[in-house]
Structure formats: structure tokens, C-alpha cells
Amino acid sequence: MTEKYDELIQIFEKKFHHYPTDKFFSPGRINLIGEHTDYNGGHVFPASITIGTYGVASCRSDRQIKIYSLNFPDDGVISFDVDDESQLPNASWGNFVKGVLQALRGYGNQLTCGFELVVLGNIPNGSGLSSSSSLELLIGSVAQKLYSLKIPRLQLVACGQRAENDFIGVHTGIMDQFAIGFGEKNRAVYLDTKTMMYEMVPINLGSYVVVIMNTNKRRELTESKYNERVRETQEAVYQLQPFMNIQYLGEIEKNDFDKYAHILSSDTLRKRVRHIVYENERTKKGVTALKNDNLVAFGQLMNESHSSLKNDYEVSGIELDTLVETAQSVDGVLGSRMTGAGFGGCAIALVHSDAVKRLEKKVSEKYETSIGYAPSFYVAKVGDGAHWAGSVVEGEPK
Incomplete structure (x- = not known):
């Protein structure tokens, strides 16, 4: 894990010419049982895993967001204004970032500045281990820290789902984001997706x-x-x-x-x-x-x-x-x-x-x-x- 942050810091300094201030991690997830029940108000039983998405970030003095992914190096540094709610072209991974920020604004949160972020995920893309939700909750964690947001964890989870549903256009349930947001070491999340009542099961x-x-x-x-x-x-x-x-x-x-x-x-x-x-x-x-x-x-x-x-x-x-x-x-x-x-x-x-x-x-x-x-x-x-x-x-x- 230390090696991944070292690599990210090196890339961050190369791209933005200064050091980041903070490190973040967001896991992937497996679902032990309970598939396609989450958007049907049923029960699910997922767990967060130790592979996931790493990030390093820092605030900017203006309102520009600048993001770079080691998984998509050909995209280069993606830049946009923090208040810009339009979609990026060509199904860019940056739309997950924009979607989470839009959802946070929708809950009344003030995004007071831009930020710079470099990410690296070791979840295979499209593998079914929820690389997209992992990125969404990473962005939520970045925003919570950099903007000093005093918000409940469930709001971050909901922002991830809203990014997926409303901005990306995939009508997922909330299981993936919930497991990644509430996950604990050596415990699975037994969740009733209708009531949002949950139990951490060893x-x-x-x-x-x-x-x-x-x-x-x-x-x-x-x-x-x-x-x-x-x-x-x-x-x-x-x-x-x-x-x-x-x-x-x-x-x-x-x-x-x-x-x-x-x-x-x-x-x-x-x-x-x-x-x-x-x-x-x-x-x-x-x-x-x-x-x-x-x-x-x-x-x-x-x-x-x-x-x-x-x-x-x-x-x-x-x-x-x-x-x-x-x-x-x-x-x-x-x-x-x-x-x-x-x-x-x-x-x-x-x-x-x-x-x-x-x-x-x-x-x-x-x-x-x-x-x-x-x-x-x-x-x-x-x-x-x-x-x-x-x-x-x-x-x-x-």
C-alpha cells in the first residue's frame, strides 16, 4: 500500500508541481449472496475488500478541478470548473467525479474551491467488483476532507448512487456504495435495502x-x-x-x-x-x-x-x-x-x-x-x- 501512495505522490508532483496534502483509499466489494435484490427493496450481503482505489489530493486556490488517473493515462489531466454540471465527452471516467460533486451540491453542500487529484485503482475495470462505486466513494471521501463537510456517511453513499443513476445513467441499487461506504475489516454488511437497516456480521x-x-x-x-x-x-x-x-x-x-x-x-x-x-x-x-x-x-x-x-x-x-x-x-x-x-x-x-x-x-x-x-x-x-x-x-x- 505504501508503494502505491509513493507512486501517486510522485505522479502528483510531476503533474501539478507541488505535493498533495492528503491520502485516501476506497475499496471494491464482493457480494456473498443477494444479487439484483438491492434495487428491488430486498436484502443483500456484501463485503468491502482490500483491493480498491487509491488517491492523493489537495485544494486549489481557484475553482478548477484537475484530475488524473494512472488507469487512463491517455486521457491526460482532465480539467473542469467545480460548478460545471455538464457531462464530459466520450464516457470519460471524470463523469463519476462530476456526478458525485453534483450530488453533494444537491444536498446543499458548499464546494468552496477546486482541487487536484491523482488516482490509481487495482480493481480490474468491468470486473463486477464495483470499480465505479469505489471511485465514487473515494471522491466523496476527498470532498468530505478537503471541504470539511460535516455530513453523515449515508449521504456520501447516496451521492455515489445518485452519480450512477442520475449522471451516468445506470439504474443501480445502493448495495455497492453502501458496502464500500460502511465496510469493516472481517465483517460483511447485512442490509435491508428498503429500510436501510443494517447489521455488521463477522x-x-x-x-x-x-x-x-x-x-x-x-x-x-x-x-x-x-x-x-x-x-x-x-x-x-x-x-x-x-x-x-x-x-x-x-x-x-x-x-x-x-x-x-x-x-x-x-x-x-x-x-x-x-x-x-x-x-x-x-x-x-x-x-x-x-x-x-x-x-x-x-x-x-x-x-x-x-x-x-x-x-x-x-x-x-x-x-x-x-x-x-x-x-x-x-x-x-x-x-x-x-x-x-x-x-x-x-x-x-x-x-x-x-x-x-x-x-x-x-x-x-x-x-x-x-x-x-x-x-x-x-x-x-x-x-x-x-x-x-x-x-x-x-x-x-x-
């Missing part, structure tokens, strides 16, 4: 670990069928409301779904609702299983979750299915499922630490044979949420 896996398996197939949410799934679930709510007093599909119990499923106008909508209702139930059971140290039960729920995401919600694909179904066949793996929005990205596996190498070997061989290129693997470590990481000492790096 992750006690004993001799097991969570392995992230990356398809290395990039996916863009705005180019995927993500927004289509949002529209489908909204249409299902509309069709069910004359018969059920609901605002979200996450309010529906399994027995009620079985009773009213015939009301829905198509088999496609029935499948979409069935996934949400049953996934919400699986999430509740999964939290109970982890609290009771029943990893076998949790692994089985992971397997059921992926099957539902593949067959009912139809957000998987050959790459994710190859990773997951191969992992499920490996001795020492208790369960595996895609994580994140789908359409590419990553899957996770709950695997005995002695079986990690076996998992990587078998999955790699099958994946390269079926898909034509190699996947990547990371052992997930659950870490703290987005935060100010300290002041920069003049003269760093040594």
Missing part, C-alpha cells in the same frame, strides 16, 4: 477462504441488459400491485409469489420475480448459516443462487457459468456463484485453503479450453470501507 470462515475468479471479460453496465432487468422488475411490481400491497418485489414472501405468479403477463416476468423472491429468502438463510458457522449450508445457498441467476434472471453467460460450474466440481469447494451484476465480471468460490491451488488449476484448464483465454484469481480479504488515509508528509516518498 466473517468466520475457519480454514476456508473466498476466492474471486475473474472471467477477464469486461462488461459495461450501460451497454448490458442491466437497465432492462430494472424495467422488467418495475413492470412486475406494477402488474402485481392491484392484488398485493407492495412497493418492491423484495416485500413478497414465497407463498405469496406462488399464489399470485399467474397474474404476471409473461413467463419472463414470472422468472424475474421468482429469482428476486427466492434470492431474498436465500440471503436471509445465508446470514443465519454464517452466524451458525454452517459453511456447508452457505455453500449450497451460493450454488442455488447462481442457478437462479443463470436460469431465472438470465444475467450469467458462458464465461461465468464455466467458472462457477467447474469450481463447484472441485473437491474442497463448498459453493460458487457469480457476484455483481453479471454479463461478465467475476464469480466467487468458498473453498478450503488447502484446495485453492487445485481450484485454480482445474478451473483454468477448463476455462482456457472452453473460452480461449485465461481467467484470474484473487483470495478475497475483507477490509475497511472508504476513508481518509492520512496526511502527506512533505518530502514523501523517501
